[in-house]
Amino acid sequence: MEPLELSVILDAALDVFQEHGFHGATVREIARRVGMTVPALYYHHENKESLLAALLELGAEEAAWRVRAAADEAAGRRDLQFANVIEAIVLYVTCRTRLAIIDAELRYLSPRARRRYAARRKVVENVLTEVIEAGSAEGVFTVSDPAETSRALLGMCQSIARWYRPGDRLKPADVASRYVDIALQTVGAQPS
Template identity: 45%
Template sequence: MDLHPILRHAMEAFNEQGYHGTSVRGIAARVGVTVPAIYYHYANKQALLATLLETSMKDVLDRSRAASAQAGEDPLARFRSMVESIVLYMANRKGLAFLDTEIRSLEPANRARYVALRDYLEHMLLDTVRAGIAEGVFTTPIPEDAVRAVLVMCQGVANWYRPDGPLAPAEIAGRQVLLSLGTVGYRGPATG
């Protein structure tokens, strides 16, 4: 996903300095435009943050839906595919994914929109886990908590993954899938 230069520079500034430590003037200087040019495209700094967070969450949702559809009806295959797609997003779109830490800076209406998107992702994964429980594939007695734990673990990849680290994104995704399977009480073979 290619971000407009204004959004890309805003994302970098928010990640480096935090939302409250970033000014529209600073973003404009990074982009090489005037402050009014920023305001021509975005009403204010809050609009920049909200756009970035919603763009990120919609991308994760699209990838998760595609992974689920490609995996078919089998809950185990769907779960594996969705977790893998989320982790790969967190590693490959680290700058956007890391911004999730700034949801505390969203104004109430923007926060509500973002949380609704995040909740949709959680429910997609929860429906898959419940289907797996019904089929005897997953054994967790607390599917809601297990899904939240899986999502927090996946989101955490954006905090610690480094492109120059010892593991490639696909290897990290494989490991996170294994950890996630344990979290939902999968007792079958580790691969497959």
């Protein structure tokens, strides 16, 4: 996956949010790391919440287009389509761990910002649910509740950000392969 391109402000904000959490992060610390004054930073971003919202939305948009592309790549085969979608989600989480880990900070967004972010994030869930529903209808998967299965699988994949660290002995492709096998078993398909 290509390197993440963030503005210097968002890059610094991401580092500070990772180190201190949203509540412990200060705009003053973010501005200091960028080498600007707090008023100068406010010229670019309204407040600390807008920095968090921008980062979360950026991550959600990237994950969504990667998942859509993965599903489109294997549209004719539900098992392969499903494996591609899970792989795309896991690769996003392992290659964009810095962004994926701050998802837990969404609780600090205002209701309006949270709704905007949730709508973007829902795209990933919808694609996965549609693939599971189609696979179930075709007899490829044995799932009683595709929507609940989708949420469970997403929770499993999102939790990777809590333990995975870039540079670990497991590479992103290794983690993706393992999670694809687990996910295939979850929907009643045979791992490859």
